[in-house]
Amino acid sequence: DAKTTQPNSMESNEEEPVHLPCNHSTISGTDYIHWYRQLPSQGPEYVIHGLTSNVNNRMASLAIAEDRKSSTLILHRATLRDAAVYYCILGSDDKIIFGKGTRLHILP
Amino acid sequence: DSGVTQTPKHLITATGQRVTLRCSPRSGDLSVYWYQQSLDQGLQFLIQYYNGEERAKGNILERFSAQQFPDLHSELNLSSLELGDSALYFCASSVVWASGYNEQFFGPGTRLTVL
DSSP: OOOOBOOSEEEEETTSOEEEEEEOTTOOTTOEEEEEEEOTTSOOEEEEEESSSOEEOSSOEEEEOTTSSEEEEEESSOOGGGOEEEEEEEEETTEEOOOOOEEEEEEO | OOSOEEEOSEEEEOTTOOEEEEEEOOTTOOEEEEEEEETTTEEEEEEEEETTEEEEEOSOOTTEEEEEOTTSOEEEEEOSOOGGGOEEEEEEEESSSOGGGSOOEEOOOEEEEEO
16 A cells, blocks of 8 residues: 655644645555544544546645655644544555654644 | 544543444545554554445454444444553544545544443
8 A cells, every 4th residue: 555654743833834745655656635633522524636637626625746755734724623644545456554643732 | 523423522441342333424425444542652644434345444453343323324333442442542534435535524433442
């Protein structure tokens, strides 16, 4: 299974943009890049996914490098409710494999 | 609220016992996935069912089994329980079988404690 590498933790100030990086140098041509987040005491929640082009939705933006070996999840204006573990995952065919994720701390 | 329901929320049992966890997917979703989340192992994929058939297997122990019923709800059976089986068990659902390409919706989880 293709692997992803993320920082263990990050901090950001409230109301500022947050850029969460992810490296996936062994990505294959059919792997989609997914981001999920898990708020305390809750199940994971889908954030965004993409294949090659940058993607935007109401929660976040996903910037994918041209060679697809890295990507960045962008939260445009972080709030305290965005404090969570963010998982960058490569998904293909049958399953998605979760790694350790990045624990995002938001400072008021 | 993801639309996925799981029962019970909490379960406390003893070693050697057997338990059944239940999951109801979102209306219209045909795929159900089971995950185990423990402190040291993170979120581990166990098994997937699509429209009643087993579709993919992950790190599921032989003591564990699952099934998906005609009404699409799913049950995860855990037997000969050990202390190390204490964890959060999540169920997720998606519309199609190819989870790698589509989003999964997760339930609130069942917390299993084995004493």
